[in-house]
Amino acid sequence: MSDVSAVKAALKSQVIETPSWGYGNSGTRFKVFAQPGVPRDPFEKLADAAQVHAHTGVAPKVSLHIPWDRVEDYAALTRYAEELGLRIGAINSNVFQDDDFKLGSVTHPDPKVRRKATDHLLECVDIMDATGSPDLKLWFSDGTNYPGQDDIAGRQDRLAEALAEVYERLGDDQRMLLEYKLFEPAFYTTDVPDWGTSYAHCLKLGPKAQVVVDTGHHAPGTNIEFIVAFLLREGKLGAFDFNSRFYADDDLMAGAADPFQLFRIMHEVVKNGGLKTETNVNFMLDQCHNIEAKIPAVIRSVTNVQEATAKALLIDTEALSAAQRSGDVLASNGVLMDAFNTDVRPLLAEVREELGLARDPFAAYLASGNQERIAADRVGGEQAGWGA
């Protein structure tokens, strides 16, 4: 796509969804370091998300997490989002923190626990109805820690049963996004460990079930862009959870650990129609900001995704395709690298300027005084975090 105005148009229409929990405290099993100014409730999380959108112009949607973001009045929360220029994105279910879920949720050996877990998922669909959220995002920590602990195939039966019940409950404009993850917190088996498992379940469920690719959830060496291309070809890529990693599921800022990988992923997205509105891929962030300031970290992640997208849009697709057809390995690789090696920050600065925004959203946010303001204002109460 060599037409600059088309590239700019694509960049302006891109939507990156940010997660409510990314604004709260997080950490590792060793320690959660609290930060000043962290939100105490879902409304304050939305306010933080609004800051990200105000400075980047491409982050108008916010994922919620239930029960962390449970409120009395979802209509009020939705209205507040709208006042901030936001809308509610995916509803994420949490069936891993109740004591009953120690050995699993929808795959637990005990049917009573499974019932409780499925009911929680159904509640999440209720919240979708109440907030206008189009996406139910399911991630299950279900699995086992030791060989023999439970019946691997039996757990698949239970999983399929729960998913089918929830799928039935979905409205016409709602879909189910099924996330996979290699390991953690389960250490021997995970019930949805890879894209193949998620894909197989989604296929059986029907067109409203699609796969979520979390960029941090793979075994070392996995070629994520292959999975992205494959799922787009199959019409089964529902969403991304962007973040980055050096080792396990590190949940670092998107693009921080391997910007070239993020570019390759966005290349497959662009090439296979994933940026088109009708393909309906939800580009979400799913990250932890354990030691860095949270709002600026989300802003940097958004701009990292934008930069990777811009580079992918700048690829000379005709030259690439010609080189590929002719089997010229170095030429085709060269076309790709030309785009990657381009400094797209000036282009994105222009895009922002044309949207009426500051050229550098990170600097603009830091200069805005918001960080100091929330640190001063949000005193007392209990800071939001994974501990809910």
Next chain:
Amino acid sequence: MSDVSAVKAALKSQVIETPSWGYGNSGTRFKVFAQPGVPRDPFEKLADAAQVHAHTGVAPKVSLHIPWDRVEDYAALTRYAEELGLRIGAINSNVFQDDDFKLGSVTHPDPKVRRKATDHLLECVDIMDATGSPDLKLWFSDGTNYPGQDDIAGRQDRLAEALAEVYERLGDDQRMLLEYKLFEPAFYTTDVPDWGTSYAHCLKLGPKAQVVVDTGHHAPGTNIEFIVAFLLREGKLGAFDFNSRFYADDDLMAGAADPFQLFRIMHEVVKNGGLKTETNVNFMLDQCHNIEAKIPAVIRSVTNVQEATAKALLIDTEALSAAQRSGDVLASNGVLMDAFNTDVRPLLAEVREELGLARDPFAAYLASGNQERIAADRVGGEQAGWGA
């Protein structure tokens, strides 16, 4: 399955298929070390396989590899196998050693190369007809080495097209086994890199297409027994390629690197009906014996698979199931480990004795003088190897 006679019966009826190329020379990219007595042609490979069967009693089938095992007269080869008490197992296609296949075979950008590759696959089906082989095993080295080198999704289209043509050609009692592999020889993308890709293609092709699990073809940390359980639940596990590894696709003797993993795999096989004849799982070895004597190494691999199977059969399934249902993590793990910690060599020695074989096939082979005989006899000619 605590009934010893039932365990013994299961062990007696197990069939492990050995690969013709395992008897030839092999090595790494650094060096192939030749060994004395290595076969010079497919007939001598069959003779070696017959030695393995003669001493173990459970290895009556031999996989062939085309073109390495191409002969003028397949009927003669088949008759020779029968005379040795063997039958022809899977036909493996080789579309990675012709100069035309440098950038791929069925996924090559050039349609002429794809035609040549597909024709080779069709020739393999002809050989199945001629030899009575029931299984066409497809492994593609197809992939790319560099980002941008070719179109990932486009290669899937080409793959699907070739597979469909070959699938159509299969007879009623023939099936297609589609192997996946994370990487090597391709270093950036592989066109069938994981079970999900193989599964998705097999699903579209139909019931005669099934997945092959090669135990050495996964990313570090992949839980292979999960894949086995999943595929058996879906009726899509066609075969194993057994071997073992510490790092990449090391192709060491089955059970040598991680006997506990092999046991866990066989537990899922037993538990999910994979040992039953009607499930029709082909238990193949696929290994290299680069520095160790080949026939004894195959014998040890066969007995390693037998030992893992015996332990899996000895699991107290009722106790396991009860512990699993009650959520007793340590008890259920303990039931599994009890079986693993059992020394099953005496049981297998009895099984062999009841079959009229020596109790220790490895020692019996070494004492037979065959190794010295082939070293003395097979002088001159060109030893078989991957270079074919």
Next chain:
Amino acid sequence: MSDVSAVKAALKSQVIETPSWGYGNSGTRFKVFAQPGVPRDPFEKLADAAQVHAHTGVAPKVSLHIPWDRVEDYAALTRYAEELGLRIGAINSNVFQDDDFKLGSVTHPDPKVRRKATDHLLECVDIMDATGSPDLKLWFSDGTNYPGQDDIAGRQDRLAEALAEVYERLGDDQRMLLEYKLFEPAFYTTDVPDWGTSYAHCLKLGPKAQVVVDTGHHAPGTNIEFIVAFLLREGKLGAFDFNSRFYADDDLMAGAADPFQLFRIMHEVVKNGGLKTETNVNFMLDQCHNIEAKIPAVIRSVTNVQEATAKALLIDTEALSAAQRSGDVLASNGVLMDAFNTDVRPLLAEVREELGLARDPFAAYLASGNQERIAADRVGGEQAGWGA
């Protein structure tokens, strides 16, 4: 070592140290599931450790963790240990949970924080003096999450400075054990990420500094027994932290994930003199029991280490050495596997019987009623855990 009485003597004299924190609550970043009967203070942790020793006969030492096990009166704690038949093992320092340590402890860019961290290490030496502990075990979570975050070499300078100060403070019969870990909680660099780094620092410090090998702290594919053999050859193996893993630092029960690896490690220990008292290797457990009952899980871990040791002791070393010298790959591997495939549970049952213990410590503990007793007694108060 084929002499059974010598094997038994070695097994009787083996000492496995258990960690106080293994008896407390633990979990992942997603959730800590509390268990009934968990200790509320260091004294109760010692009582649990005494249960393990009472049933296994080989676990008379307990590692403490400061500040989790900080008490007013260390003499009283030491006396209590002695009354229970225990003694205090390694003192573990914790410089990763204070808010000041968010960006590091002894490698922090701020000298005031470094001072605070080093002072904590010195306090741990004071506690060694007070409790008679011979080992200061140092694990640093220090590292960075993002490229550029800090100066890698500069952090090594700071680390070396702190270690030197602490080393100077050690008494004649005290030593420093420096643990390494690939990653977590730091996600980009870790200041002591591998054995080489620990070894290099220990070498400069002097003979009282030695390396700790935690079996869960390596990159995928690392050959741990090689490291063990290498460090024993250099006189620099100070201790083990035993646990097991499938993926990252899963901290599962020792021997649960890969019993063959544990056996290979113990083979190198036995072969290279690591079991001799004068070599002074401390065999510690370092595990989490997130979903399984804690005391029984520690008992199983102890017996798993014993079984691996017994198998290693049973290796026919003369046959092994002869096969190795002759270059017979299959024979030498066969000697090793013969020992591994032996069921050593009867031998260990005899060893226990000769020590006046029950043959099966796991069953004996469950039958003892202790688990129900502590669940009933330890009500109220705050359960011990990593959150300390």
Next chain:
Amino acid sequence: MSDVSAVKAALKSQVIETPSWGYGNSGTRFKVFAQPGVPRDPFEKLADAAQVHAHTGVAPKVSLHIPWDRVEDYAALTRYAEELGLRIGAINSNVFQDDDFKLGSVTHPDPKVRRKATDHLLECVDIMDATGSPDLKLWFSDGTNYPGQDDIAGRQDRLAEALAEVYERLGDDQRMLLEYKLFEPAFYTTDVPDWGTSYAHCLKLGPKAQVVVDTGHHAPGTNIEFIVAFLLREGKLGAFDFNSRFYADDDLMAGAADPFQLFRIMHEVVKNGGLKTETNVNFMLDQCHNIEAKIPAVIRSVTNVQEATAKALLIDTEALSAAQRSGDVLASNGVLMDAFNTDVRPLLAEVREELGLARDPFAAYLASGNQERIAADRVGGEQAGWGA
């Protein structure tokens, strides 16, 4: 280093050594695809290396490999190199392709084989004398494939003995560079598997022994730049073998798989004085060009290393250091990323222009007609390759 003229000067003085074998045929264990125009002897390899130097201006040194590059008259070879504007770089020993070395070379159980291997290393020092090469580069494929196959610590003794003998033979201006590699071709143990092992041996040998970091020789997740910083701090980094990988030792073009990693490595090199002449780090390529044209692939690798170096030189070190000292995670990471995101191709084009070279060496080479010329000229004879 913000001064552009200083950056340019550094880039002009950089020396990248290319390997003779990179111009020959190579492949995987599955197939070596021959290419037209590949050299038939060491002289033609030098001619190809001269092409790389002619177009890049920074590649005047060529590593040789013995016996692949064995010639009658090393003086003649050296003179030919000089005529081409080249000089002989490291001499690489090959003790892995003789049949005697099947189970090892300097660590082989048989002293006669060890003698032969050590003699080969000594011959390599003779060739250093004859060619003026300053560096003896040792990579050993020595290791074992199966647990128990040989004595791990015993092999270290043998290794140490051989290294000591060769070290003694070195002249005053010669050094030994000891390379490590995780695995391949050995699949269970490798005798020099990691930097720690190489470092420990080099330390004992003395100041003329240093470690080689091959960027493709690590376990997944290993932080290579940490190792680089550590070794530079210790004065023990002797050389790089640059190449890149997605999985195992893929030997792809440097910078092709992870340009951000190469940048981080070069940042540590620059920061820790590794670019200074007196530090004497040898920046070598060590790659295979299995499917791409070889000379252009080496040119691209050279420019990739140059681009990473240029970006590293452009880092605002004062701003970085200030941000690091203040503990500002996002600011310090931002300083690094600013440099990485810069398009340095125009700067390098200027550097080349100032050296009297074409701005784009890759394009200039393709336009030169050399590739067609060698394809036409080099007909007949046996192409060079790993098969010696």
